[in-house]
Amino acid sequence: MNAASSRRRGAGFSDAPIWRRLQPFCAVALVVALIGIPLWMVVATAAKSQGEALTPNLSPPSHWQLFHKRAEVWRQGRIPAAFFGSLLVVVPSVVAVLVLGSMAAWILARRATRLTAMLYALGISGIVLPPAVVTLVLLLRQLGLAGSAVGMIGVYTGIYLSTVIFFVTGFVRTIPPSLEEAAQIDGAGPVRVFVRVVLPLLRPVLATATILICLYVWNDVFYAFFVIGGRIDTLPLNLFQVASAGLYLNNWHLIFAYVILMSLPLIAVFAIAQRKIISGITSGAVK
Incomplete structure (x- = not known):
């Protein structure tokens, strides 16, 4: 029976149209073209010498010098100061956005009234309405927060709060209200219900939001340039400043090595959050 069914499945696959059989190969080729080729060019250029890297291309380096270039960038590019500056801004911003947005x-999601519908529309309007940079800078100057980490954290929180609200609201609506009602019957207040019941169920969507917010904030140059430009070193802002100042002028091997170093923390965050997403989805499926 099993052998016959497997033969029928194999025959059905062989009788499928040619375009359907080529779909997996086309998907792999598309992923390689969109991700693999740019990634290879970055790594290969970072491992080349200055003369080979004058014109970035896909050719491999004659001698791999990737680790040597990383040490040189670490010394000349003020990586430690920029790394801690980025952490000073990114970590509080991500925590504030996730906590305030999920609450x-x-x-x-739980109060279906006209007022909450209007507040939801207002809350997610930041996704399509870009913030006015000039107004932000003037407001921060009036508050005395221009050029400070607190001001930058406030800007990031306001910009990306709408993204978290959009993701989490739809997820909360799929959670049965009976779980919260059972906790309320046991005497739990709103804060305890949120912390003990709702927040653990939000781990998959919060892990996704963490990846997105970290990606946006960690690589941001535009808002950091206008709000804290020059007063606090961050990795992308430091890369922009040293490159425009001529330190790495035509030194594409050092610039790409800097990019690799700057991307390593994001890769670690993605690896950790990806496990949370998979574990949350599988645990929910089992339940």
């Missing part, structure tokens, strides 16, 4: 999304 607001829980309220907006």
